[in-house]
Amino acid sequence: MTRSTSNTENEICVSRRRILQVGAGLGALAMPFINTRYSFAAGAPLKFWQFYAPGGDVPAQSKWFEDAVAGWNASHDQKIELEYVPNSDYMNGTKLSTAFASGQGPDIFIVSPGDFLRYYNGGVLQDLTPYIDAQAQADFPESVIANRKVDDKIFGIPMEVEPMAMFYSIKAFEEAGLNENDVPTTWDELLEVAGKLTTDKRYGVLFDTNPGYYQNFTWYPFLWQGGGEFQGADGKSAFNSPATVEALKFWQDAVKTGVAPRQVLGGGGFAAAANLGSGFAAIQNVGIWAIAEMNSNAPNMPYGIFRLPIPKGGKYVTVGGGWAFVANAHGSNPDAAGEFCAWALASMDKGSIDRVVNWCTVAKSDMPPRQSALQAGGDAFLAGNMGKFSKEIYPGTRAEPRVPPEVYKIISDAIQETMLGGQDPAAVAEAASQQLDAFFAGYSGARIL
Amino acid sequence: MARTASNRVAAGIPAAAGLTSRQREAIAGYFFVLPDALGLLVFIGVPMILALAMAFFDVDGFGGYRFVGIGNYQRLAADPLFWKSFRVTATYVLWLVPALYVSGLGLALLVKRTNAFNGLMRCLFFMPQMVSLVVVALVWQVLAVDKIGVIPRLVSALGLGSFSFLGDPQLALFAVIFVSVWFLMGFYMLIFLGGLQDIPSEYYEAARIDGAGPLQSFWYITLPLLRPTSFFVLIVSMVAAVAGAQTFDLVYVMTRGGPANSTMMTIYYIYQQAFQYNAFGYAGALASILVLALMGITIVLFVFTRGGRFNYE
Numbered sequence: 037m038t039r040s041t042s043n044t045e046n047e048i049c050v051s052r053r054r055i056l057q058v059g060a061g062l063g064a065l066a067m068p069f070i071n072t073r074y075s076f077a078a079g080a081p082l083k084f085w086q087f088y089a090p091g092g093d094v095p096a097q098s099k100w101f102e103d104a105v106a107g108w109n110a111s112h113d114q115k116i117e118l119e120y121v122p123n124s125d126y127m128n129g130t131k132l133s134t135a136f137a138s139g140q141g142p143d144i145f146i147v148s149p150g151d152f153l154r155y156y157n158g159g160v161l162q163d164l165t166p167y168i169d170a171q172a173q174a175d176f177p178e179s180v181i182a183n184r185k186v187d188d189k190i191f192g193i194p195m196e197v198e199p200m201a202m203f204y205s206i207k208a209f210e211e212a213g214l215n216e217n218d219v220p221t222t223w224d225e226l227l228e229v230a231g232k233l234t235t236d237k238r239y240g241v242l243f244d245t246n247p248g249y250y251q252n253f254t255w256y257p258f259l260w261q262g263g264g265e266f267q268g269a270d271g272k273s274a275f276n277s278p279a280t281v282e283a284l285k286f287w288q289d290a291v292k293t294g295v296a297p298r299q300v301l302g303g304g305g306f307a308a309a310a311n312l313g314s315g316f317a318a319i320q321n322v323g324i325w326a327i328a329e330m331n332s333n334a335p336n337m338p339y340g341i342f343r344l345p346i347p348k349g350g351k352y353v354t355v356g357g358g359w360a361f362v363a364n365a366h367g368s369n370p371d372a373a374g375e376f377c378a379w380a381l382a383s384m385d386k387g388s389i390d391r392v393v394n395w396c397t398v399a400k401s402d403m404p405p406r407q408s409a410l411q412a413g414g415d416a417f418l419a420g421n422m423g424k425f426s427k428e429i430y431p432g433t434r435a436e437p438r439v440p441p442e443v444y445k446i447i448s449d450a451i452q453e454t455m456l457g458g459q460d461p462a463a464v465a466e467a468a469s470q471q472l473d474a475f476f477a478g479y480s481g482a483r484i485l
Numbered sequence: 486m487a488r489t490a491s492n493r494v495a496a497g498i499p500a501a502a503g504l505t506s507r508q509r510e511a512i513a514g515y516f517f518v519l520p521d522a523l524g525l526l527v528f529i530g531v532p533m534i535l536a537l538a539m540a541f542f543d544v545d546g547f548g549g550y551r552f553v554g555i556g557n558y559q560r561l562a563a564d565p566l567f568w569k570s571f572r573v574t575a576t577y578v579l580w581l582v583p584a585l586y587v588s589g590l591g592l593a594l595l596v597k598r599t600n601a602f603n604g605l606m607r608c609l610f611f612m613p614q615m616v617s618l619v620v621v622a623l624v625w626q627v628l629a630v631d632k633i634g635v636i637p638r639l640v641s642a643l644g645l646g647s648f649s650f651l652g653d654p655q656l657a658l659f660a661v662i663f664v665s666v667w668f669l670m671g672f673y674m675l676i677f678l679g680g681l682q683d684i685p686s687e688y689y690e691a692a693r694i695d696g697a698g699p700l701q702s703f704w705y706i707t708l709p710l711l712r713p714t715s716f717f718v719l720i721v722s723m724v725a726a727v728a729g730a731q732t733f734d735l736v737y738v739m740t741r742g743g744p745a746n747s748t749m750m751t752i753y754y755i756y757q758q759a760f761q762y763n764a765f766g767y768a769g770a771l772a773s774i775l776v777l778a779l780m781g782i783t784i785v786l787f788v789f790t791r792g793g794r795f796n797y798e
Contacts, residue, residue, distance in 0.1 A: 128741065130760040137546045137765065154763055158547030236641075237632055245652060247743045298652020298744060299631050316633065366548075441762035449566070449746065457654050457745030 081117035082143035082373055085132070089120035093309075094332045100399040104380050104391060114372040116144065124303060127151075128248055136160060143367035144376060146359040147192060149183045149436040150249035150444060155362065157440065157481035161191040162363035162370045167378035168193070175384070175406045183438045184360050186482045192360035193381045195395055196402035198323040199356045199425060199433045200254060202226075202241075202345070203308060203330075206338040208233050208318035219342045223258075223286050226319075226345045230295035233318035240295040242317035243287055244305025247452050249444045253357050253436055254305060254321055255451055258283040260434060261350040266447060267484055271476060275450075276469035282347055284454040284461035291455055298456055309333035323357065324429075327401035327421045341424050356433040358405065384408070397422070403430050438485050446471045533776070539769035546763035557770035567771060569746055570754040577662060577750060578726045584666045585722045586715070589673025594703075596674070597681050607678070611671035618668065618731055622738035625664045626651065651740055654747035661735050661748055669731065673718055680714030681707070712790075720786050727779055728752065751775050 084105065088097040101118055109115045119142065121131045127148075135141045136158065147155055155161050165173070168190060173181075176194070184192035209215060212232045220226040230240025244251045259266070264279025290296035297317065302310020308326035311317050313334030320326075321344075330339060344354050361381055363373035381392060392409040396402040397416040403425060404410050410417060417426050439447075450468040453459045476484075504512075540558070543551040561567050592610050596603040613621060628635045629650040641647055650660040684707065692702045708715075725731060729752030736742060742749040742757065751771065759768035 128761060130756075133546055133760045133763060139548065155547075158545050158549070158763065160547050239632070245744065246741060247746075248741070294647075297631050298649040301630065441764075445762060452743055452745040455745075456652060456743065457747070459745075 080368065081115040082367065082369060082376070083119050084116050084144040084376075085119050085121055085126075085142035086146045087121050087123040087126040089122075094328055094399065096328075096332075096399040100391075100395055107387070108376055108379060112372070112376075114369055116376060127250065139366070141364050141367065143364050143369065143373045145362060145364070146195070147362050148249070148253075148357060148359050149438045150253055150357075151441075152184065152192060152360075152438045153440045153481055153484070156186060156191055160364055160366055162365040162367075162374050163189045164191060164193060164363060164374050164377055164382075165189045167374045168382045169384065172378070172382045172384050175408050176382070177405075177407065179433075179435055180356075180358075180405045183435050183485045192362045193377050194358050194360045194405035195381055195392065196325075196358040196400060197356045197405050197430075197433065198325055198358045198402050199354045199429050200257060200321065200323045200344065201354065201425065201429045202319055202342050203312055203322055203326055204319040204340050204342065205312060205315070205317075206340055208238065208315070209340075212318075216340060219340070220345050221343075222345050223347050227289060227293065227295060230290065230319060231293065234295045238315055239297045239317045241290060241319040241321070242300060242305060242311050243290065243296055243321045243455075245298055245300050245456065246304050247448045249448070250304060250306060251451060252444050252447050253355060255283065255287065255447075256437060257344055257353055257355045257434070258286055258347075260353045260355075261344070261346045263350075266437070266439075266443070266472065267476065273469040273472035273476060275447075275472050276466045280465045281461045284450065284465060286347070287451065287455040288458070288461060292458065312339065313337050324402055324422075324425050325400055327425075328399070331401075341421055341429070343429050352432050353434050354429060354432060355436055356403070356430075357436040358402065382406075403433075435485070440475075440479065440481060440484070442475050443472065443484065446475070536769045537773050539766050540773050542766045542769075544765035544769070546759075546765050553766065557767045560767060561770050561774065566746060566749065567751070567754065570749045570751040573658060573747070573749055574727060574729075574751045576658060577665075577732065578723060580659070580662050581665055581726045582719060582722050584662065585669055585673050586718055588666055588670040589718060590677045590711075592670060592674035593677035593681055594707075597678065607674070610674050613668045614672050618734040619738055621664065621668055622735045625660075626739050629660060652744055654745045657740050657744055657747045661732070661739060664735055664739070665726075665731060668735075669722070673722065676718055677711070677714060680711045684710045716786070716790050720783065723782055723786075724779055727775070727782065 084101075086101060088101050090098045090102075092098055098120075105116050105118055122129075125131050132141070132145065136155075141160060165188075173190065180194055180197055181190065184190060184194060204219070209218070214229065214232060218229060220229045226241060233240035244254050259280060262279030262282050264277050264283060265274040266280075268274035287296070291298060300311055301307065301314060301316050305311070305320070306322060306325075308320060308322050308329045309332075312320040312322070312326075313330060330337065343352060346352050361377040363370055363377055367373055379388065381388060383389075389406065389408045389412050392404050392406055393413040393416070396404045396409065397413055401422060403417070404413060416422065446468050450464050453464050454461045541552060541554060543549075543553045543556070596606045596610070629637065631637055631649045631652055632647070636650060637648055648656060650656050688706050688710075689702055692706060697705070729736075729750055732750055733752050733756065736748050736750055736753045737756075740748040742753050752775065755768045755771045755775065758764045758771060
């Protein structure tokens with residue numbers, strides 16, 4: 037028995053040492069490979085992050101990205117590789133922020149104006165001006181490119197302009213005994229028509245309800261229509277104004293009267309097929325991209341489009357958003373990344389112009405950010421619903437503001453507290469204005485536009 | 486098992502200079518614990534220390550650090566949204582913990598007896614735990630959609646009116662609590678089942694002979710003897726509720742902290758500050774307060790129960 041125990045202990049003892057020896061050996065063997073990511077990174081393809089993945093809502097959109105990258109790779113030594121991030125994670129998730137925080141941000145990615153300052157103020161955006169010739173720079177209207185510029189340098193190349201409008205279901209209108217002559221032109225008319233369209237299974241009108249910069253983006257035109265601004269020319273908050281209060285109250289009334297939902301389907305108010313197409317809402321506040329989405333995902337549903345209604349005494353204005361290519365100044369090859377952005381979207385070559393036309397008319401349904409693309413697209417921008425946007429909705433478009441995250445959070449909270457929280461719009465506007473002033477006083481980043 | 490000098494000699498192991506067998510045994514033990522301790526240190530301890538250190542800096546998430554002293558804590562003290570998130574978390578904890586205790590214990594008592602039917606019921610109650618929390622949140626979100634979701638339609642058909650369970654700030658937090666309880670109660674049922682099975686059946690037989698009814702048996706036997714289990718359930722559910730182990734996923738998918746910040750738990754607010762607003766330093770300060778709160782809760786519970794020891798032990 038003693039002998040046996042002794043043997044067992046002896047084996048255990050040897051085993052411990054073996055474990056440590058083998059562990060140390062494996063560790064030593066692994067050491068040379070730990071940092072290989074960096075040693076191989078120089079020759080590795082550049083990473084291009086975006087959210088138009090194969091199998092997404094509109095197949096032509098991911099194909100456009102694939103074709104663009106394939107075209108570049110066929111003619112350049114520095115290759116580029118597409119990587120996909122789910123839309124919700126891209127806009128409100130951790131993927132990009134953790135990547136940049138750990139120094140592993142993508143070489144090329146896309147940003148919306150609402151998120152531009154986060155990256156510019158973080159110092160990660162490459163100046164793209166040297167890669168775009170003067171003629172191509174002039175091809176972008178100032179109203180489109182301004183919110184991607186700092187000190188006259190271009191840090192993002194827009195791929196689209198996406199004005200907001202109202203889409204409506206013709207079937208729902210007919211069921212309610214309405215027709216195109218009943219299309220509302222004022223806020224009061226919209227609430228009245230929405231009331232007629234509301235049933236026990238359908239809302240009359242839909243505004244986005246999810247907190248975030250997309251909801252802010254969709255609310256800005258209602259602020260502007262009455263002459264409101266969140267920042268005055270003196271740099272101080274202009275949020276505490278009658279126009280702000282009216283705009284907040286308008287959305288609040290829509291929800292309070294039960295004609296607008298407190299929740300939206302399909303991940304957000306940007307999803308037209310999930311909300312308008314499903315019959316959840318009869319009128320939806322959504323952008324031009326919904327034309328392609330409806331064609332692809334609700335092709336048999338007849339719908340119409342009208343301009344954003346305005347308040348009494350207000351002036352028509354809508355907001356034009358849109359994503360832009362940007363390059364990481366701290367990426368593995370910022371020069372090549374910058375060249376790619378310019379080659380893809382901002383060259384005077386026919387291929388570059390056609391690529392923009394193709395994105396705005398085939399892959400998506402957007403207004404082009406370039407004059408040359410508008411001309412090259414010709415009838416594609418003038419026919420049908422695109423023509424409606426070109427002729428009626430797009431004129432009067434104001435660029436989406438670029439604001440730091442702190443500002444959009446304050447505005448987002450104001451919208452949420454009034455629209456869904458039922459709080460007094462005047463009190464909320466005043467409190468938000470004080471918060472904005474406190475922030476503006478200490479803000480030192482690029483100009484807020 | 487201590488190794489003796491004689492069997493070491495028999496095994497041919499040379500004696501290490503100056504070390505007793507007890508010391509050598511202790512050193513061996515430390516070596517076995519070392520990998521786990523290193524893992525904890527590298528993946529839990531160091532990040533915690535770094536997060537705490539970050540609280541004294543303005544960290545933009547792009548490599549920029551600026552020392553701000555206690556600036557983040559001053560900002561935190563004046564931040565109404567932080568205090569709101571604290572109130573939301575407290576409300577969540579105050580409803581969730583008792584609800585989990587009652588539902589977990591209730592289910593355990595229901596399926597206590599071992600038979601085929603109870604086996605099936607145990608499986609059914611535990612089944613939500615087998616599903617990803619994200620899937621759970623998505624399913625409940627669809628069920629609760631205004632007007633067309635199954636739940637609002639059912640409630641409306643019963644004549645109770647029209648409700649927006651996830652869109653109304655008065656209801657959204659309770660909707661999240663309901664889903665949390667539905668998801669977690671099977672887990673706590675299992676823990677209570679383990680506790681119930683540790684109670685000798687003789688106690689119940691003796692009580693029955695003495696004329697005790699089911700309620701008296703529950704009050705005088707089951708509850709007192711379940712105190713260690715109850716303590717475990719309370720502390721685990723409370724810490725999980727505050728730290729947001731499950732809550733975060735539900736809030737992220739179902740409400741994103743809305744509507745009107747009504748489901749803005751502190752853990753979600755920390756996430757938002759760090760990853761959506763790139764205020765990593767401020768998020769570090771918020772996280773340190775949350776850790777302090779968790780430590781406080783744990784200490785109070787330990788003091789209250791004298792370290793989890795109970796009289797009958």
